[in-house]
Structure formats: structure tokens, C-alpha cells
Amino acid sequence: MNTLTPYLFFNGKCAEALDFYCAVFEGKIGDKQLYSEAPQAFEGADPNWVMHATFECDLFTLMMSDGTRAQTDKGVAFSLEMNDRAKQKMIFDRLAEEGEVVMPLEDTFWGAHFGQVADKYGFRWMLHCSDS
Template sequence: MYQVTPYLFFAGRCEEALEFYRKSFNGVVLTKQLFKDAPQVIEGADPNWVMHAEFEAFGMKLMLSDGLVAKELGGNNIALSIVLDNLDEQARLYDKLSEGGHVMMPLADTFWGARFGKVEDQFGVRWMLHCELV
């Protein structure tokens, strides 16, 4: 069995992103380690940046880091897709993720029988929210 866990990089804004996602998803931070907490000095790392964090909500798990350099932010060729089963929760989450970001596609009923919307959050992470219409 394989499990894919997204690993997101924030180049100095990881602490802020972690708190934003915790509030948006009503989730929990499982672990957070700063570079200064490592047993050895990591060359090129800001000691106050997040070296590694893990976040979980509703069975979804994300890993986050500030990374070592901004080049880790080189491209944004993916979006994280969340499948929900509650329209009210979808709307709440969509509104939270939109705060400080921008709407790419408003929440709307679609021809494939779902309510769907897409947003890029304030950290440049793209989210697609999909909820079946029953």
C-alpha cells in the first residue's frame, strides 16, 4: 500500500501557514521542529524557520517546512483536491481558504453533479473543493 502526503514549502512563512491551516480546517499540529532544534547546524537554514511540521484534519495529513531556499518554491504545477460530503462544510472551508488569497473558480453546481470551486490561498497553494450533490 502507498500513501501520498503533500509536503508544502513556505520560505519563511511556514509558522503562519501552519496556524492558518489549523484554524481553516479545525485541525491539529502533530509536530513542529525548528532548524535551531536540530542536533547539528544546518548550513543555509534560518535557525528560527520551521524545519518540519505535520498537520492533520479529517484524515488528511500535510507536511510543511520553510525549506532551505526559495528555489523549493520554483513551480506551482499542482493543486490539492479535497472531496467533502457536506455542502456547509465545503462553503466554510472555501471561505476560510479564500481569506487573503484569490478565487480561481467560485463555488457552483456543476454539470457532473457536484458543487465545485477552486481557490489559491494567501500562500500560493491551490485548493480544489469538490462535494457531490445528493
Template sequence: MHSLTPYLFFSGRCKEALAFYQHCFNAEVTTMQLFKDAPQLIEGADPEWVMHSELEAYGIRLMLSDGVVAKEVSGNNVVLSIVLDDLEKQGELFERLSHGGHIMTPLSETFWGACFGKVEDQFGVRWMLHCDFV
């Protein structure tokens, strides 16, 4: 079995992002290592920054890091798409992700028979939430 796991970089804001996504997804942080925990000094890395972390919820795993010299890029061409099977959960998640960010496409019925919305969260990460009508 193969899987694709998004790895997001936050250039000094990873702990804040972890707390935000943990709240949004009711997720469990399964791993968190700081650069100061590495067995050797990593040049250019702030020792208090997150070297690697993971969280899991809804069968999704996200990896997050501050990176060594990562730069946040706004207007990037990556959007994370989540397909849900519960309209209420979709609405709750959409509301949580939009807090401090901005709604790009409000949740609404679509011509393809689903409820769909797009949001850019407070960290500049874009999310599409899709839920088929049952």
C-alpha cells in the first residue's frame, strides 16, 4: 500500500500551526522533535524550532516542520483536498480552518452534486473541502 503524506513548513511558526491543526481536526500529535533534540548540531537551525512533527485525524496524517531555513510562500500552487462524508463535520472543519484566514469559496451546493468550499488558513495553507450529498 502506498500513501501520500503532506509535509508542511512554517519557518518558526510550527508549534502554533500544530496547535491550530490539532484544534481544527481534533487531531492527536503523534510525534514532535525539536532541533535541540537532534544528536548533532544542525547548522542554521534554531534549537527551539520543530525539526519534525506529525499529527493524525480522520485517517489523515500531516507532517510539519519549521525547516532549517524554510520560507513561507504565499500564492503557492498546492491545495490540500479533503473528502468528507458528513456535512456537519465539513461545516465545522471549514469554520475552524477559516479562523484567522480567509474564505476563498464559501461552502455551497455545486453542480456536481456535492457541498464544496475552499479556504486559506492563517498560515497560508489552502484547503478544499468536498462532501457528496447522500
């Protein structure tokens, strides 16, 4: 199944936002990883910031991050989880037309085939594929 999940960026306030949303929506943190826990360095990232987290409640799921200091977007991205690499590549390539590849499609340390692209309107898309 393919799913689209909002991915929010908080520029250093992700842990605070996670606690806030847990209280407001009576939800829980599904996953949380700091930049310091990643096996590679990320330009502009504070090691104590949240690299990736999920927030889950009975209404919805959000993915969240502090991002990096190098980011210039509006603090939101679309995270599309897929199960077909050929379709992932087709969509990625179409989004990249007149856009900008942020991270090319590649296998990652977290087990997904992943890439990021900003489309021609400036919206960022994060394409995850678990199919090999």
C-alpha cells in the first residue's frame, strides 16, 4: 500500500513539538532518532536535534524532524511511502523536471530506497520505497 504522510520540520524545536502534540492529541512517539545517532554526518545539523520522529494518534500520523540549519524550506515536506521502485523512480524523475534533486534515489542505512526532490513549485517530496 502507498501512503502520503505530512513531514513537518521544527528548526530545533521538534522534541518540544512532540511533547506538545502528545498532550494535545493524546498520542505517542512511535520512533525518535537524533542526528548524533546517524552513522553519517549531515551538513548544518546539530547532533542533539531530532533527525527523524513519528507521532501517532488515533486520528493521524505525522513524521517530524528538526531538519538542519542549512534548510531553507517552509518547514513541510510530503513523505510518500511506496512499494515499487520503478514507480518511485518515474515519480521522482517527473517531480525533478524543472525542480531540484535534494538527495538522489539511493539505498539508505535505515533500509529504504530513498530520495528527496523539490518540485518546480518548491514543495519537497521524500520518496521511500521498501521494495527491492
